[in-house]
Structure formats: C-alpha cells, structure tokens
Amino acid sequence: MPLRGATCGFCGLLCDDLEIEVEGAALRPVRGACARSEAALAALGAVVDPVPRIAGQPASLDSALTAAAETLRCARRPVIGGLDVDVAGMRSALALAQRIGAVVDHAGGSIKYRNLHALQEFGAITTTFAEARNRADLVLLAGDGWWRRFPRFVERILAPTGAERRIVTLTALDPATRMTLPKQAEVLALDAPLVGLPAVCTMLHALVADRPVQATRLTGVSQPALQRCAEWLRAAKYGVIVWSAADFDWAHAELTVQAIAQLVRTLNATTRFAALPLAGNDADLTANAVQTWQAGVPLPASYANRSVDFDPKRYAWRDVLARGEADLLLWVSSLSAAAPPPVPGIPCVALTRADVGVGAAAHVQIPVATPGIDAAGHLLRSDKVITLRLPRLRESGLPAVSTVLDALLARLALTRC
Amino acid sequence: MLTRLAGARIVDPAHGAQEEVRDLYVRDGRIVDRPRDGERIDRTWDAAGTIAMAGAIDLHTHIGGGKVNIARGLLPELGRQHSLSATDVCGACTIGPAPSTLATGYRYAAMGYTACFEPAMQPVNARQAHMEMGDTPIVDKGAYAMLGNDDFLLRLLADGADRAVIRDYVAWTLHSTQAIGIKVVNAGGISAFKFNQRSLDVDEAHVHYGITPRTILRELARAVHDLGVPHPLHVHSSNLGVPGNVDSTLATIDAAEGLPIHLTHLQFHSYGTEGDRRFSSAAARIAEKVNASPNVSVDVGQIMFGQTVTASGDSMLQYRNARHGRPAKWVVMDIECDAGCGVVPFRYRDRDFVNALQWAIGLELFLLIRDPWRVFLTTDHPNGGPFTSYPHLIKLLMDGSFRKDVLARINPEAAAMTALGSLEREYSLQEIAIMTRAAPARILGLEDHGHLGAGAAANIVIYEPHPDPEVMFATPRWVFKDGELVAERGEVKAVPQGAIHTVKPDFDRGIERRLKTWFEQHHTQSLASFKIDDEEVCECGRAPRLAVHACRARSS
Numbered sequence: 001m002p003l004r005g006a007t008c009g010f011c012g013l014l015c016d017d018l019e020i021e022v023e024g025a026a027l028r029p030v031r032g033a034c035a036r037s038e039a040a041l042a043a044l045g046a047v048v049d050p051v052p053r054i055a056g057q058p059a060s061l062d063s064a065l066t067a068a069a070e071t072l073r074c075a076r077r078p079v080i081g082g083l084d085v086d087v088a089g090m091r092s093a094l095a096l097a098q099r100i101g102a103v104v105d106h107a108g109g110s111i112k113y114r115n116l117h118a119l120q121e122f123g124a125i126t127t128t129f130a131e132a133r134n135r136a137d138l139v140l141l142a143g144d145g146w147w148r149r150f151p152r153f154v155e156r157i158l159a160p161t162g163a164e165r166r167i168v169t170l171t172a173l174d175p176a177t178r179m180t181l182p183k184q185a186e187v188l189a190l191d192a193p194l195v196g197l198p199a200v201c202t203m204l205h206a207l208v209a210d211r212p213v214q215a216t217r218l219t220g221v222s223q224p225a226l227q228r229c230a231e232w233l234r235a236a237k238y239g240v241i242v243w244s245a246a247d248f249d250w251a252h253a254e255l256t257v258q259a260i261a262q263l264v265r266t267l268n269a270t271t272r273f274a275a276l277p278l279a280g281n282d283a284d285l286t287a288n289a290v291q292t293w294q295a296g297v298p299l300p301a302s303y304a305n306r307s308v309d310f311d312p313k314r315y316a317w318r319d320v321l322a323r324g325e326a327d328l329l330l331w332v333s334s335l336s337a338a339a340p341p342p343v344p345g346i347p348c349v350a351l352t353r354a355d356v357g358v359g360a361a362a363h364v365q366i367p368v369a370t371p372g373i374d375a376a377g378h379l380l381r382s383d384k385v386i387t388l389r390l391p392r393l394r395e396s397g398l399p400a401v402s403t404v405l406d407a408l409l410a411r412l413a414l415t416r417c
Numbered sequence: 418m419l420t421r422l423a424g425a426r427i428v429d430p431a432h433g434a435q436e437e438v439r440d441l442y443v444r445d446g447r448i449v450d451r452p453r454d455g456e457r458i459d460r461t462w463d464a465a466g467t468i469a470m471a472g473a474i475d476l477h478t479h480i481g482g483g484k485v486n487i488a489r490g491l492l493p494e495l496g497r498q499h500s501l502s503a504t505d506v507c508g509a510c511t512i513g514p515a516p517s518t519l520a521t522g523y524r525y526a527a528m529g530y531t532a533c534f535e536p537a538m539q540p541v542n543a544r545q546a547h548m549e550m551g552d553t554p555i556v557d558k559g560a561y562a563m564l565g566n567d568d569f570l571l572r573l574l575a576d577g578a579d580r581a582v583i584r585d586y587v588a589w590t591l592h593s594t595q596a597i598g599i600k601v602v603n604a605g606g607i608s609a610f611k612f613n614q615r616s617l618d619v620d621e622a623h624v625h626y627g628i629t630p631r632t633i634l635r636e637l638a639r640a641v642h643d644l645g646v647p648h649p650l651h652v653h654s655s656n657l658g659v660p661g662n663v664d665s666t667l668a669t670i671d672a673a674e675g676l677p678i679h680l681t682h683l684q685f686h687s688y689g690t691e692g693d694r695r696f697s698s699a700a701a702r703i704a705e706k707v708n709a710s711p712n713v714s715v716d717v718g719q720i721m722f723g724q725t726v727t728a729s730g731d732s733m734l735q736y737r738n739a740r741h742g743r744p745a746k747w748v749v750m751d752i753e754c755d756a757g758c759g760v761v762p763f764r765y766r767d768r769d770f771v772n773a774l775q776w777a778i779g780l781e782l783f784l785l786i787r788d789p790w791r792v793f794l795t796t797d798h799p800n801g802g803p804f805t806s807y808p809h810l811i812k813l814l815m816d817g818s819f820r821k822d823v824l825a826r827i828n829p830e831a832a833a834m835t836a837l838g839s840l841e842r843e844y845s846l847q848e849i850a851i852m853t854r855a856a857p858a859r860i861l862g863l864e865d866h867g868h869l870g871a872g873a874a875a876n877i878v879i880y881e882p883h884p885d886p887e888v889m890f891a892t893p894r895w896v897f898k899d900g901e902l903v904a905e906r907g908e909v910k911a912v913p914q915g916a917i918h919t920v921k922p923d924f925d926r927g928i929e930r931r932l933k934t935w936f937e938q939h940h941t942q943s944l945a946s947f948k949i950d951d952e953e954v955c956e957c958g959r960a961p962r963l964a965v966h967a968c969r970a971r972s973s
C-alpha cells in the first residue's frame with residue numbers, strides 16, 4: 001500500500017510530517033495524525049463517489065454548474081460564505097465576488113476579527129513557531145479549548161528541547177494536555193476561570209509596571225501566585241503568550257486581546273516578549289490574507305456597486321443573512337465538515353467537502369476537492385508568515401474549488417440576467 | 418504581428434545620449450530593428466511629437482510579502498478612503514498608503530512602469546510574497562531574499578565556516594525562494610533584537626553570536642559577488658533613522674572592501690547630530706563618499722509629505738522609532754529564526770523640523786551624487802511615501818525653481834539647515850531615463866529591459882511633452898507591455914500577467930545535507946516544504962514565464 005508524506009490542513013498548525021497510507025479512497029494515517037486529522041481522514045476516506053446534486057437529485061457536474069450559474073445570475077445581493085479554501089480557491093472566490101457584487105466573509109469571520117480588531121485599535125508584538133520553539137524560556141497559556149483546535153501545538157512547539165522553559169497556565173489546562181508539557185519545565189498554575197482572564201492580564205500588567213494592585217475576586221487567583229507570575233515575566237529572556245481567539249467567546253473579546261497586547265508591549269520595555277495567537281483553522285487566515293492583499297482591506301467586505309468596502313459592523317455574513325439583506329448564499333467550503341446554515345427564503349449554492357450532506361438546505365450542491373487530500377493547495381499557517389503547499393494524496397476526480405468557481409465565472413460571463 | 422510606433426523622439430540612454438526621432442518596430446512583444454523585406458505592418462501608432470522611453474523599473478518597492486499585508490490589515494481606515502471602482506478590465510480595490518496588489522499593478526502600469534522589485538522577501542515568507550506579486554498585475558516582478566539575520570548564517574559565520582559553504586547557502590537561498598538578489602537588513606541587528614540587544618553598530622558584536630555587522634556585510638557581499646549574481650548585495654544599513662547614523666553608513670561602505678554593494682533608502686541613513694536639535698543633514702559627506710566609491714550604487718528613499726506607513730524588516734529600529742508613528746498603533750514581529758519586521762504608520766509634515774529636513778536630505782543626495790547610473794529614484798514605497806508620488810519627485814529634480822518654492826514653505830529651521838537652496842542642478846530627461854530605466858536594468862542584469870534596442874522586451878512608454886514634468890510623467894499617452902497597450906492617459910486598457918525574474922547561480926547541493934539537519938533541529942517545517950520550485954512559483958506568482966538571468970561566477 002503506498003505510503004505518502006502529507007501536510008495536514010485540518011488545523012492552523014499545518015503539520016507537514018504526516019505519513020498516510022492511501023488505498024483507493026481510503027486514507028489511513030500512519031504517523032503524525034492528531035484527533036482532528038484522524039476524524040477528517042476517516043470521514044473523507046469513507047466517501048464513495050460523491051456526486052453533484054440539484055434539488056437533492058444526483059446530477060452531472062456540467063448540469064450542476066449550469067443550474068448554479070442560473071441561480072447566481074439573477075442575484076442582486078449575494079453573500080459568499082464558508083471560504084475554508086486554499087489560496088487558489090480564494091482567488092477564484094474573489095474574482096466571482098467582483099463579478100456578482102457579493103458580500104464576502106469567512107464562516108468564522110467574527111472569531112477571526114477578535115484578534116484583527118485589537119490589532120486595528122492598538123497593534124501587536126508577535127512571534128512565530130520556530131522563534132517560540134527555539135527561544136521561549138517562558139510560555140503563558142490562556143484559554144479552555146485551544147488544545148482541541150490545535151492538538152499538536154505542545155508536541156511540536158513547546159516539547160522539543162531548546163530553551164529551558166517555564167510554563168504558566170493562566171487558565172486551567174485540561175489534564176491530558178498538562179501531561180504532555182515538557183517534563184523538565186517548571187509550571188506555575190494560576191488556573192483562573194476563563195472569564196477572569198482579562199482581569200488577570202490587567203493585574204499582571206500593573207504588577208510588571210510596578211503599580212500596586214490587590215488581587216480581586218474577579219481574577220480568582222491568589223495575590224502570591226500573581227506576584228510569582230509577575231516575577232517570572234520580568235525574569236524571562238524571551239516570553240511568549242499563547243491563546244486562541246475562539247476561546248474568548250464573550251462580548252468585546254477584542255478588549256481581552258488588547259489587554260494581552262498591552263501587557264506584551266510593556267514587557268518589551270525591558271525584556272523580549274511576544275504574542276503567539278493560534279489561528280488559521282478552516283483557512284480563516286488564508287481567506288483574510290488573500291482578500292487583504294487583493295483589495296487592500298480585510299474581511300468582511302462588500303463588492304457591491306463595483307467598489308470594495310470593509311466594515312465588520314455591516315458585512316458579517318451571519319448578520320447580513322439575519323437582517324434579510326441577502327438574496328442568495330454561495331457557500332464555498334472544502335476543509336470543514338460544517339454544512340451551510342439553512343437560510344429560509346433564499347436559494348443556496350453549496351460547494352462542500354465530499355462527505356458533507358446538505359439535504360434541502362442547498363438548491364445546488366457540488367462536492368469539491370479538499371486541499372492536501374484530493375488536490376494540491378496552499379494554506380497560511382497560524383503564525384501568518386509561513387504558507388505551505390499541501391500536496392495531493394489521492395486521485396478522487398473531485399474538482400478543485402478554483403476549478404468550479406472559475407467555471408461558474410465563465411458561464412456568468414456568457415449571459416446576463 | 419508587426420507594429421510601428423511612428424515619429425517619437427527616442428530617449429534611450431542605454432544606447433547613448435543621442436536623442437533622435439525615428440520609428441520603433443515591435444514584433445511579437447519584442448523590439449526589432451526594422452520590418453523584414455515585404456513584411457506587412459499590422460498597425461501603426463502615430464506618435465509624432467511625443468517622447469518614447471523604455472518601461473520604467475522600480476528596483477526597490479515593497480509590493481509583496483507579509484509585512485505589507487500587515488500594514489493593510491492594520492490601517493483599513495486609510496484604504497477605505499481611497500477606493501478604486503471596477504472597470505471593464507480592472508477589479509474593485511483600494512489604494513491607501515499600503516495599496517492593494519491590484520491597485521499597485523494598475524497604477525504602476527499607468528505611470529509607465531513595467532517591472533517592480535520587492536526588496537525584502539523573507540525566505541520563510543517567500544511563497545506569500547510571490548503570491549502577492551502574482552496578484553500585482555501587468556508589471557514584471559522579482560524579489561531579493563533577505564539574509565544576514567537568519568540563525569543558520571549567523572551560526573556559520575560564528576563558527577568561521579568556509580567561504581564556499583556560505584556561497585552555497587546564498588545560492589541555495591536564491592534557488593529555493595526564487596529570488597533575483599540578496600538583501601541584508603540591519604546586518605545582525607534583527608537577530609540581536611531577539612536577544613534583547615537594542616542597537617548594533619557596524620563594529621559591535623552580536624550579543625549571542627559574537628560576530629559584527631561588518632563581518633556579515635563583507636561575507637555576504639563576497640558571496641553574492643563570487644556567485645556572479647548581477648545585482649550587488651542590497652544593503653539596508655545599520656541604525657536606520659538614528660541621528661548620527663552617517664558614521665555607520667560610511668562604515669558600511671568600507672565593510673564591502675571595494676566589492677559592489679547597493680545602499681538602499683540612503684536618505685534614512687544620512688543623518689548627523691549638529692545643531693540645537695542634534696539632528697542635521699550629512700548628505701554632503703555621504704555623497705562625497707559615494708562619488709568616490711565606484712563600487713557603490715544607491716537608491717534614495719525620498720520622503721514625501723503626507724500620511725504613509727513604514728513596513729520594514731528592521732524590527733530593531735522599527736520598535737525603537739515606533740513612538741514617533743501616527744496613528745499610534747504599530748506591529749513588530751520576530752520571524753521564524755529567519756528575520757523580523759516592523760510596521761509603523763507615519764505622517765510626514767512639512768512644518769515638522771525633522772520631517773522637513775528628511776525631505777531636504779533626500780533631495781540633497783539626488784543632487785549631490787553625480788552619476789545617475791548609480792543613484793535610483795525611489796521613495797522606498799511605502800516607507801518614504803507611496804510610489805504614486807514619483808511624478809512629483811521627478812518634478813522636484815527637474816525643476817529648480819519649483820524646488821525652491823517648496824523649500825520656502827517647509828519648516829524654516831529645517832530650511833536653514835539644508836544646502837538645498839544653493840544646489841542649482843536640474844535633472845535632464847536623459848538623466849531621469851537613466852535612473853528609472855537604463856541603470857536599474859543594468860544593475861539587475863535584465864538584458865532585455867530598460868532600453869529600446871532590438872531584442873528588448875517591447876515595454877515602451879509614450880509621453881506627451883509638457884512644461885510641467887509632473888503632468889508629463891503622471892499620465893503617459895500610451896504604455897505598452899510586451900507590445901500590448903496596457904494603459905492610455907492614465908486609464909488601464911488591458912491586464913496581462915508579468916513574468917517573474919530570478920537568478921540561479923551554480924552551487925554544490927551538498928549544502929542541503931547540513932540544511933536538512935538544521936531544519937529538523939530548529940524549524941517547524943521540513944526542508945522540502947520550504948523550497949519553491951519553478952512550477953510552483955509560476956503558479957503562486959500567476960506568471961506566464963520565469964525569466965532566469967545569467968550569473969557568471971567570479972573567483973576572488
């Protein structure tokens with residue numbers, strides 16, 4: 001059975017050390033797969049001959065494209081959502097958005113915007129995986145779910161020897177992940193409740209800036225533990241703070257990110273310290289990066305009226321749909337197992353991962369290639385510097401997202417509504 | 418397909434200072450001497466009364482790579498203020514201080530530029546840089562890979578590695594990242610900042626590796642030279658923006674030990690410490706040294722008054738200068754044992770003493786450096802100002818009385834501290850054509866660019882003479898890219914994709930064994946993932962072709 005080297009696109013870490021046995025459609029991970037990739041590989045490997053569907057009925061790709069183009073052609077206020085796609089797919093999605101004047105947003109756009117919003121208000125001092133791996137002598141971990149979303153982060157970035165590390169768990173870590181922390185690391189558990197995280201950051205900020213503070217019930221952490229953490233912060237040669245914005249599921253989460261950024265900036269007055277947000281799942285960074293360079297402004301954006309506009313208050317896709325401002329949803333998805341949300345009253349054209357069923361939610365469904373499985377593709381890694389090429393693993397015959405969207409664009413160019 | 422451009426005055430300094438009125442012929446995207454016997458002319462463009470030049474080349478403009486994209490994401494409010502509507506051939510986009518890639522391609526082409534070079538491609542970020550350049554339409558592209566702050570090279574130098582090993586590593590980097598040159602930014606300083614060193618002079622030791630910028634500069638200049646890479650080592654000197662940095666800039670020139678080097682955005686490195694404010698122009702000292710050093714070429718990095726954003730690999734100095742930024746938000750990054758970056762918005766004001774003097778220092782350099790073959794017209798886009806200000810800059814160089822008018826309006830203290838008012842030199846059309854066409858093509862090794870001789874790519878710009886050079890250069894009548902009309906009077910007419918320019922010097926692939934181990938021990942991707950091959954770069958860069966330029970290895 002052929003054993004293939006693979007790069008995994010199912011989280012923002014883009015681990016490129018996987019080995020996978022491929023037999024027909026089946027994909028058996030031999031090395032490097034985490035729980036997330038195992039689940040995705042199993043689901044994709046179990047699919048046999050996915051076919052396009054029109055109104056739930058199997059159809060040829062050609063007739064599905066024709067039906068999709070018909071639906072798109074008459075839309076006045078279309079939304080393009082999903083967008084867990086590779087660079088080529090996003091390039092094609094934007095070309096289509098230009099043509100049909102669509103609102104464009106990533107499925108996880110509002111989560112992605114938490115970090116970006118803080119950046120746009122304040123700025124950031126950040127670092128990347130290899131810097132953290134080789135230099136970080138102090139690592140602060142925050143959040144209650146990043147280990148599920150980025151399963152191999154500890155193994156790949158924190159566990160390899162290099163710097164002798166101290167580790168602070170700002171909020172409680174799950175026991176299984178705690179077990180994987182490097183054995184020789186000194187660990188300080190603040191274990192604040194998640195909602196206390198903003199207060200903990202503010203307190204630490206005050207302590208390292210030599211302002212007197214009283215630990216409050218808000219933080220749920222004892223004063224001596226906070227003091228000890230502040231001492232570690234000051235003593236660090238290269239400190240890193242890690243979080244995943246998806247964990248900050250509360251109103252004005254950008255203020256929490258900003259509190260972190262402020263702490264980091266203050267620490268840099270005397271030592272080196274940097275933020276390392278974990279992101280990039282479902283290609284949210286990829287979608288945003290391509291949009292940002294092509295248009296000069298990030299997501300969410302509108303291409304209505306032959307111009308491009310960025311406005312997170314107006315163009316967040318869920319809000320646009322909820323306000324009834326859209327007359328079509330084009331869902332473009334290739335990495336995620338999520339189906340398009342049902343939106344009563346407007347048609348939906350859905351490009352989906354091969355194993356995803358949409359039922360009656362979509363008028364037209366076209367299963368597409370998953371990057372790194374059925375087609376080669378490029379994705380941006382969590383730290384926003386590295387773009388990796390995910391080679392193709394199997395011959396499934398599924399068309400790439402860019403192929404389908406380019407074909408739609410070509411059909412739209414032929415006629416007008 | 419044969420096209421004739423009839424009756425333009427030809428300004429083509431690569432073929433001598435003689436200007437003459439003659440017809441140009443283009444066959445299949447290339448300039449030819451004359452039609453073959455009996456060959457039909459398919460189309461004639463009446464260019465009587467106009468001036469023809471080769472397509473302009475910007476050899477230092479930050480058009481691609483992560484840090485420009487950070488700047489776009491940081492400042493959406495500036496992008497939103499400058500929206501470009503879609504046309505039949507152009508997409509909707511914005512053109513703030515960090516313009517979209519689409520707008521960059523459209524505007525460069527409309528201004529008569531047909532090739533642009535990204536000067537600070539970080540090797541680990543090379544794919545994204547090529548992708549951004551790929552979405553920069555019309556113009557040809559190329560990039561310089563950044564070395565000199567990467568832990569691999571610093572460790573080699575600290576261990577006293579053989580020159581051949583360093584040479585192989587430099588060549589391997591050019592191949593693996595698909596670059597046309599090598600740039601060093603604040604040699605050793607970006608790395609030193611990761612070890613909490615806050616400044617690094619040319620002869621100061623890196624706190625961890627113990628080597629000095631002088632060593633890094635010398636060894637990189639040597640490697641680039643020995644490999645026969647046409648473009649000399651591209652150097653962003655130490656101490657960017659620091660008053661008194663004239664000394665480290667002069668030391669940087671000496672560090673090359675006579676080998677070719679290109680000093681970039683020299684304006685930011687030509688500061689003294691005289692006067693009440695401890696900030697003065699050292700342009701005269703720098704220009705004197707450059708004039709006396711035939712191995713040195715420079716680009717100026719002129720600042721232009723207005724809002725812009727600086728995006729530099731120099732994290733150490735960007736962090737240090739961030740407090741001067743406006744609006745007050747900025748990004749600094751340490752990058753992957755490879756490099757760093759800093760993005761800081763700036764608002765240059767003519768009433769501000771420092772900004773006004775920076776403006777004057779840039780112009781002093783332009784006017785005091787005598788050889789137009791060795792000084793290039795840049796604003797270090799977007800760091801000194803956006804590239805769209807080039808026509809205004811050309812007017813400042815060509816029109817002495819206009820220059821004096823502007824000088825009279827800037828901060829009077831600054832005006833009193835510059836020799837600009839006494840510099841009468843006015844650039845000629847020939848000199849502008851040299852510094853924007855012939856010279857950059859020559860220094861990059863682009864044999865078929867920057868001139869209008871037979872065999873050249875048919876990148877031709879037709880200008881209508883105008884008493885105001887800014888008007889003339891802002892909106893040429895016609896711009897042809899590879900023989901195709903791409904812009905007419907400022908309006909984009911066609912949007913082809915440009916080529917990617919690279920070099921591929923010979924080297925010993927044995928270096929990969931060492932690199933593979935290094936990647937396994939320190940990196941977070943494999944060596945195989947890092948490398949970009951020809952097919953992939955053309956896909957990422959949406960390039961119809963890869964233009965590989967010749968290297969002639971030299972022994973030293």
Ligand SMILES: [Zn+2]
Nearest residue numbers: 477536682797
């Ligand atoms: Zn520059």
